[in-house]
Amino acid sequence: MVRRGNTQSSVDRKQRVEPLPAPVHPSPEALLLQRDAIQLTVVACGVPQREVEDVTADCLAAAWAAIQRGDFRVHAWVDPVEALRRWLYGIAWRLSAHERDRARHRREVLVDAPWDFAREEPALDAEAQLRARVILRALDALPETQRALLLATAEGATPSELSAPLRVTPRAVLHQLSRARRALLVAARVE
Numbered sequence: 001m002v003r004r005g006n007t008q009s010s011v012d013r014k015q016r017v018e019p020l021p022a023p024v025h026p027s028p029e030a031l032l033l034q035r036d037a038i039q040l041t042v043v044a045c046g047v048p049q050r051e052v053e054d055v056t057a058d059c060l061a062a063a064w065a066a067i068q069r070g071d072f073r074v075h076a077w078v079d080p081v082e083a084l085r086r087w088l089y090g091i092a093w094r095l096s097a098h099e100r101d102r103a104r105h106r107r108e109v110l111v112d113a114p115w116d117f118a119r120e121e122p123a124l125d126a127e128a129q130l131r132a133r134v135i136l137r138a139l140d141a142l143p144e145t146q147r148a149l150l151l152a153t154a155e156g157a158t159p160s161e162l163s164a165p166l167r168v169t170p171r172a173v174l175h176q177l178s179r180a181r182r183a184l185l186v187a188a189r190v191e
Contacts, residue, residue, distance in 0.1 A: 025073065026084050031063060037085055038092045045096030055099050059092045066091075138187035146180035153177060 035056065042055045066072055074083045139147055152162055159170040159177065166173065 025067060026080060028064065030081070030084060031060060031067070031088075034085060034088050035060065038088055041089055041092040042096050045093055045100070047096050047099050051099055055092070055095055059088065059095050062095065063088055063091050134188055135184075138184055141187045142180065142183055146176070146183060149173070149177055150180050150184065 038059050039052060039056050042052050042059070047055050072087055074080045139150070149162065159173040163170045163173045
């Protein structure tokens with residue numbers, strides 16, 4: 001039988017292989033030195049500014065937990081700082097994507113301070129009550145289409161939303177809305 005290629009036996013090759021050096025594990029200090037790089041990655045991935053600190057902290061916690069589990073090992077012939085930086089980039093990228101998905105599908109509206117309806121009390125002065133009665137009477141005096149248009153707008157409907165059922169353009173809705181407001185002001189002044 002003729003051998004082709006390498007003439008050394010597999011036993012010879014096994015004897016020449018040197019044992020692998022022990023893996024190097026990063027310290028917590030080495031992990032914290034990469035905090036700025038993690039923050040830059042999180043910002044570059046499009047996480048809102050108010051969430052950057054939280055995602056960075058989550059990234060550091062996830063990385064440290066993975067190091068403790070033994071999921072990150074660097075061999076001696078690889079630059080440990082560069083390997084750690086690349087590994088942390090992957091973690092930061094993944095957590096940033098999750099955060100963006102959470103923010104995109106979030107149902108609540110983030111505001112500085114929500115309104116506290118429990119503290120609001122109705123106007124107690126007689127003049128404010130009189131003005132409210134005048135406006136309500138003026139609103140009742142308007143034609144039904146103008147009243148419906150004003151009330152729908154007060155509830156937050158846009159001219160584009162109102163134009164579809166009326167089968168008119170949004171500009172026509174704006175014109176009708178302007179006329180309804182003018183009629184309300186005139187009716188309120190008469191009373």
